[in-house]
Amino acid sequence: MGWKRTESFVLRSIPLGETDRIVTLFSREGGKVRAVAKHARRSRKRFGGSLELLTRVQARYFEREGVELARLESCEILESSFDLLQSSLEAAYLLSYFAELAEAFSREREPEPTFFRLLNSCLAAARAGSEIPCLARYFEFWTLRLHGLLPDLQNCSRCARELRECHSIYPTQEKEMLCGRCAGAGNGDRIQLGKAEVMWIRRLHRVGPLEMCKNPGSVSRSAGLARYARREIEGYLERRLRSYRFLAGEGSYE
Ligand SMILES: [Zn+2]
DSSP states (O other), X not given: OEEEEEEEEEEEEEEETTTEEEEEXXXXXXXXXXXXXXXXXXXXXXXXXXXSTTOEEEEXXXXXXXXXXXXXXXXXXXXXXXXXXXXXXHHHHHHHHHHHHHHHHSBBTBOOHXXXXXXHHHHHHHHTTOOHHHHHHHHHHHHHHHTTOSOOSSBOTTTOOBGGGOSEEEEOTTSOEEEHHHHOSOOTTSOOEEHHHHHHHXXXXXXXXXXXXXXXXXXXXXXXXXXHHHHHHHHHHTSXXXXXXXXXXXXXXX
16 A cells, blocks of 8 residues: 555556556565546646556555545556557557456456566567467467466376377367367367467467567467367456457458
8 A cells, every 4th residue: 555656558548537547567575556647638748658558557546445536646567558549450459358357357456467467568560560360369368377277288188198198189178178089079169279379388388479470370360279278367357348259350240
């Protein structure tokens, strides 16, 4: 409680009354924080362009015990995402998706430095021109992993057979990873991951987003990986993601 000064990402900024804004920050040292930015609507002097989506800022805010909203005193821009947002529609969708996931998974006033670094490194990789579908998958799978939602890929959850020997594996809704024998015939709706997709997930644990997504190859665009990540994320959050359908190009059909 009291004054805090910490590096943060702006995840969202919504108008509050005539003059103010409510800003959602994901801060390195304070986790997710919602704060009122006084006069941010009326005067651009105080906050300038610092409240744009996914700007990395040095934020100074005041928190009081038992009060939900902090008071944002100042935001000094460390790195803007504005050029990236403007570079293409696809990039803008990706940033909205990152922000929505970061907001959904970060915890109120609880620091998650690794999750913070993930967002930072994925944005850097996006600025460096990495492929967007690959970055979306990278961010999703690491988000799942950091929140304990990505099962171990070593052995089949039922028969303990080594999954690296399997031609395909089947992640179930119950967080099991099954070999073909244990999965049985199944229904048409189940998710199947081939060897290349499993290797992609394994590689993700060792390699940064730039290396993974600069020249990613076709595996990162696999429908199986996309469906699997989405099912786990939306299952955990118990809701659909607003920004996903734009990123996936489903925008005009829903
Ligand atoms: Zn098995």
